[in-house]
Amino acid sequence: MMKMPLLLVLLLIGIATLLAPDLRSASALNVRGPLLKSQTYLSPPILLLPGSVSNKYYLDIPFPRGHLALKSFNAEVVDERGAPVPLHETYLHHWVVEPYYAPAGSKEDDAAKNGSAAFPNKVVMARNSGVCTNTLGQYYGLGSETRRTATWVPDPYGIEIGLPPAGHDERWLLNVHAIDTRGAVDRLGCTECRCALYNVTVDEYGRAIGEGYTGGLRCCYDGTRCSAALARGEQELARKVFLRYTVTWQDWSPAVLPVRIYIFDVTDMALLEGKPAGTACRVEYEVEEACKDQGGACVHVLETKQVLPRGGDVVFGVAHQHSGGIAASLRGDDGRLLCESVATYGDGEEPGNEAGYIVGMSTCYPTPGSVRVRGGEALTVVSNYSSERQHTGVMGLFYILVADHVEVEQQQKPGLCFSFPVSWCLPSWVSSNL
Numbered sequence: 001m002m003k004m005p006l007l008l009v010l011l012l013i014g015i016a017t018l019l020a021p022d023l024r025s026a027s028a029l030n031v032r033g034p035l036l037k038s039q040t041y042l043s044p045p046i047l048l049l050p051g052s053v054s055n056k057y058y059l060d061i062p063f064p065r066g067h068l069a070l071k072s073f074n075a076e077v078v079d080e081r082g083a084p085v086p087l088h089e090t091y092l093h094h095w096v097v098e099p100y101y102a103p104a105g106s107k108e109d110d111a112a113k114n115g116s117a118a119f120p121n122k123v124v125m126a127r128n129s130g131v132c133t134n135t136l137g138q139y140y141g142l143g144s145e146t147r148r149t150a151t152w153v154p155d156p157y158g159i160e161i162g163l164p165p166a167g168h169d170e171r172w173l174l175n176v177h178a179i180d181t182r183g184a185v186d187r188l189g190c191t192e193c194r195c196a197l198y199n200v201t202v203d204e205y206g207r208a209i210g211e212g213y214t215g216g217l218r219c220c221y222d223g224t225r226c227s228a229a230l231a232r233g234e235q236e237l238a239r240k241v242f243l244r245y246t247v248t249w250q251d252w253s254p255a256v257l258p259v260r261i262y263i264f265d266v267t268d269m270a271l272l273e274g275k276p277a278g279t280a281c282r283v284e285y286e287v288e289e290a291c292k293d294q295g296g297a298c299v300h301v302l303e304t305k306q307v308l309p310r311g312g313d314v315v316f317g318v319a320h321q322h323s324g325g326i327a328a329s330l331r332g333d334d335g336r337l338l339c340e341s342v343a344t345y346g347d348g349e350e351p352g353n354e355a356g357y358i359v360g361m362s363t364c365y366p367t368p369g370s371v372r373v374r375g376g377e378a379l380t381v382v383s384n385y386s387s388e389r390q391h392t393g394v395m396g397l398f399y400i401l402v403a404d405h406v407e408v409e410q411q412q413k414p415g416l417c418f419s420f421p422v423s424w425c426l427p428s429w430v431s432s433n434l
């Protein structure tokens, strides 16, 4: 009779040390270790020559399977030896990761695994929760800032995956847009996809590129080449790089609160122009050189409004900008700041600190419950760039994670507390399940 309670207490202490820190701190990654799983994968090889562009869609990439809560996605470009490749050699214009649903057991996407074949029909993209209707459906996506931008989803939240519709498998698509700028005549021009440097007259769909379009994705599609002056022979410089990515997750449980992913785009003027919201996401825009006219204030400000479909608590936010970007912000309809994300530039040569490139974007982790947004609220997106010189093909995206609002006190109120051997509590969801 005496043994049972003691055993139970020991068991509870064991469970508590395993789980209790989970609700207290998002930074105590090592403590939460037992719940978290992590795996590192390599993309298919990306073949590059000096000046060449690879913009391929890889289907059915290696990814964790099952009903899971995604906690982070980190990545970087590495060479065949696994060594990180700096941005001034392989510029990571962007990468995008998105789930899709394919008929269960189908092999149709095998042929497209290495980015070569056409996209199979019968595949349904899973898409995030909005806001743009035809573009920006990804779950994750970053560019040159990848190495130093947090993607961690704070506790107790997670991105819920692994619930495909009946008769379907969930698979994952990876798109990597990489530009090899070794020996480039104009490195920044190549990364900004200046049409003049790419010697193209039609875009990838064969449509003529007009005079007015000076740079952007229409000029640096898969297979194009940016002008490069080469000291050595081409074949000698051919290389294979990979996107090496690490996914961290935990098994889904009722203790995890699901988040919705929203991506705002500063180029979407639909609402301001009285069109249906989210229908005019152009993704890219241009910054004219405008320093002289503005008395030294060399800042290009682009601003728009987009409607948030469903409200809740903002639990994470980050912007995506290209070289020249300064910062971006997202505000509520009363002007309150939801998140500001500021660009960090490198000042060296080594991977993660490349001078002249955005090597990181700051992120927002509001105290749970402190930053609320309403469904239908028109949010203001602002993207600032330096206008000291012209920039083409720039972006101003804002990525946020929103969870249904739950009273924080209730959520954090421990269910069962003890004062021996030290004072400690069981999280309520554990004690309520006992």
Ligand SMILES: *[C@@H]1O[C@H](CO)[C@@H](O)[C@H](O)[C@H]1NC(C)=O
Pocket (backbone or CB within 6 Å): 044, 045, 110, 111, 112, 113, 114
């Ligand atoms: C994709 O590339 C890998 C590595 O180069 C190769 O082993 C595999 O057979 C390719 N798969 C397809 C479907 O082409």
Ligand SMILES: *[C@@H]1O[C@H](CO)[C@@H](O)[C@H](O)[C@H]1NC(C)=O
Pocket (backbone or CB within 6 Å): 199
């Ligand atoms: C540009 O393209 C034209 C036609 O496609 C080709 O004849 C010419 O050699 C190219 N120029 C350079 C510098 O690659």
Ligand SMILES: *[C@@H]1O[C@H](CO)[C@@H](O)[C@H](O)[C@H]1NC(C)=O
Pocket (backbone or CB within 6 Å): 299, 301, 326, 327, 328, 329, 340, 382, 384
């Ligand atoms: C953008 O620039 C304007 C004008 O300089 C400034 O008022 C605003 O605070 C800036 N916003 C961000 C997000 O940096």
